[in-house]
Amino acid sequence: MFDKFLSIDEEKRQRVINAALKVFAQKGYQAASTNEIAREAGISKGLLFHYFTSKKDLYLYLYDYAVKLITETIEQFVDPEERDYFERLKQIAQVKLSVLNDHPDLLGFQKTIFFEDSAEVSAELKARSKEIAETAYYRLFADIDKSKFRPDIDADRAINVILWALEGMGEAERARHRALGIDLDIPYMMEEFDRYLELFKTSFYK
Amino acid sequence: MFDKFLSIDEEKRQRVINAALKVFAQKGYQAASTNEIAREAGISKGLLFHYFTSKKDLYLYLYDYAVKLITETIEQFVDPEERDYFERLKQIAQVKLSVLNDHPDLLGFQKTIFFEDSAEVSAELKARSKEIAETAYYRLFADIDKSKFRPDIDADRAINVILWALEGMGEAERARHRALGIDLDIPYMMEEFDRYLELFKTSFYK
């Protein structure tokens, strides 16, 4: 199906993927222009349609790519045996940062999918049962041992706060990436996240 | 300039504003379609161009409207004399919720502005010095008394966490509004936010 695209130079392939992710994430399916994608990727439009026979194909390929990448990255970093909440969090942060590093717009693209209602693709999207990614994401937090939290605070709200903070950090870094065009310094960010985890531990734990 | 638009029925005016905010926020200036805006607002395109002589005019009107509304709402809810950090936070949450309630996409629209690079409007945008809103927003937190925070935690990071949580709450509520089409229950949300503030106080304060 996508054999032509899969067999090309890796660096170029990533460029095309990131260009398409960016434009689709920004404009949505309909308003996204294949011209813009090709321009952003630095290839001719003819070549883009040589790889993917249609805009729709490209979009659905990206969808599968995103799901697969996230699943694999979770498998890579998350240890399902780990019961400690903060260790689990650290692993999830690693997943997020890793994805963010290789594909700055992939998470934004995924958010878009949920609200996509172009008849042309929404049917296919539903057929691919889009909840998978989310449910998997939230299953990551299903079996949390809340007994370690201080009894005088609400553990569920504390967990929300932590998740929002993780989200906020990611967003802040992505904004910096956009503004300065700088590659993310993953090790540094993990350290920074560790410091926040430390903060949470000393404030929320017994 | 916009006298025709200003003199029409209030409810219709809000419909037009919200429709335009939504489409511009979703698609950006270029890709936003006046057809879609008119359809979303439930008026004919002719009427839209009767109010605003051009797409550009509409866009810049929205910009000014957003800045003005936010400024006014801040004046309404924020007491500059209040020194207590959590009281200040509560006021800012009120600002945010109030804006979010009347214009679910106004904050998203404002985010868009920063990255807008259509030559047609970006020049005008810069002439209007877009930092105003942000600097004003951050000045709200400039004079914070950090002495009340626990000495064993990092006050600056704690403050970031609180801001991210506020952001996260807003986002969650907006998503719910989108999905269910339900009007926001502001008093309830303020109560909920109070509970989070309580959590922060007991965890971060001495």
Add this chain to the structure above:
DNA sequence: CAACCGTTGACCACCTTGGTCAACAGGTGT
């Protein structure tokens, strides 16, 4: 009846769209 006003939607010229395809550069084997 006429004057007015808010409103409509058909209509315009223009531009961009998704997609095609003949042609090309350059490497390889003969």
Add this chain to the structure above:
DNA sequence: ACACCTGTTGACCAAGGTGGTCAACGGTTG
């Protein structure tokens, strides 16, 4: 020298959407 192949280009197409205009309509007022 030739032919063959593969990856790539960009001019090109019909179709459809764009921002913007305008003659005409229905309703209200005098």
